Amino acid sequence: MCRLLIYKGTEPVQLAHLLTRPAHSIINQAFDSRLRVDMRRPINGDGFGVGWYDSVYDKDLGTHPCIFTSITPAWNNVNLTRLAEKIKSPLVFAHVRATTAGSLSLDNCHPFFMHNGSIEDFHKIKRRLQALIPDDIFDAVKGNTDSEWSFALFLSKLPDANASSFTHLQLQKAMLDTIATLNQLAEDAEITQPSLMNFCVTDGESVVATRYVSSRKDEAASLWFSSGTTFSEYADGGHYKMSKADKRENIIMIASEPLTFEKADWMEVKTNYMIVVTPKMNVLQIPIKDKFYMPPSDPASRSREVDLAAGKGLLAARDVRPVGQVVQAAA
Template sequence: MCRWAAYRGEPLYLEELVTSPAHSLIEQSHHATRAKTPTNGDGFGVAWYGDRPEPGRYRDILPAWADCNLKSIARQIRSPLFLAHVRAATGGGTRRDNCHPFVHENWSFMHNGQIGDFEKVRRPMETMLGDDLYAARNGTTDSELIFLLAFHFGLREDPLSAFADTIGFIERLSFHMTGSALVRFTAAFSNGRTLYAIRYATDRRAPTLYAAPMGRGQGYCLVSEPLNDDVDTWVEIPDGSAVSIGEEGLDFVMFEPGNSIALHPAREAI
């Protein structure tokens, strides 16, 4: 499973999450401690917001620990809102278009999780996309497709409701096509103003998510794994929760897919 970190608050250098901490994202890329696999070497990416509405982005297929450019960029770029991700592929080839974060318009998105039996539901999922959204699909991952589907379900107007409807649609489609549904979804996304995160799984085995204050004022960090051993700082976000971080600080609400159905016990994804 992938590892990721995100921040929203007073501007920080990317290195304060990506490279500097004892258990930084680069450290997690080859020594994750709270994931099924300790190595996340199938590419990496960072997206950050500055003076323009759309985010900057840098991605590559190299393992994060092997790219000297990433360390240099993280040391120089300072941003009030950024997302960073290291990938352990569960589907889709190791290519730049499949590396997170994904970007469309002013939105950025990264994901840790999977859709069970994705290849059996991929085509009907793609048919839900209008021409513009379909043309924006560059890779082959379930993560990018979830992101684009959220636009179809109203991401620009109501982000959390859009993802609730997106996940609910995927559950119903999977159940219809395969007789069961497995969706594991721990994701972060932003429009450049507010940072959002969701932790949810149909089988209550959602990938981990932690939060901690960082920087001055109302800054917060969201991570797959704590960046250090200060256990009193990091709070685990419960399964079935959505988090938003804006000008007023951090808030969270319960997350439930739209029009959810009673599902049979989910089977493991291949």
């Protein structure tokens, strides 16, 4: 299953410290995912994407992020390794792909909008979803994945998709509206299998990410975050850790799988919660309160079943049941 990573910092980071140097970097996760239990598709080798914003504004370059994608496995792309050593950025999106929806092509490689999970029976709702998309956004869609059409739906929920920036509240509302619309389309189509919707988006200032499943009994795909003042290598061999020198949050990372083996570095995002990073580096965890939400005070919220996400290789090994109980591979 796919793996994703977000970095936002007050200072730019060399991409190599996220993508290639850590022993459990997102590239290493592509072929050695410690949280992946689906042994039938043990690698994420169906392409990758990296998006980043420039450290210094240049009027000739504009404000749009740079995006580098490839259909080759991330661990076997020498250009990615070279770029990672030469580029610094204060905001990075990275994604390695294991496909189940959409063909293996550059158009289907993220990070136009990062999605870890799947919209179940997407073919049953695709035409109705497309009918909701304004022409200008519809015409901009190049790929054929459930992820990119979900992104198009998200753009249609913004006050003005062509605006240069948005408030974190606007991004938050658009994300909630996107999930609600996908749920309604699934209900109208009588789709009973839950969808896993770990979505991530940024406008270069704010970040919004969800850990979500359209079910009251199933666990969502894994999502973690880490924050601190420095992220650095403390031992040879790519052993990194997040350090906190004071109460400031200079660095915030969100990942489907932790980049370090230091348990204290990472906090798990609760199922059916949204994590928002504001331009001022505040981290907000917000419940997605719909019919699938269960408050932490409800004992049932602590006993969600893991088979759905575990069977797709999307849940931490400590939470999963024996491998014989996995269900199907997805991406």
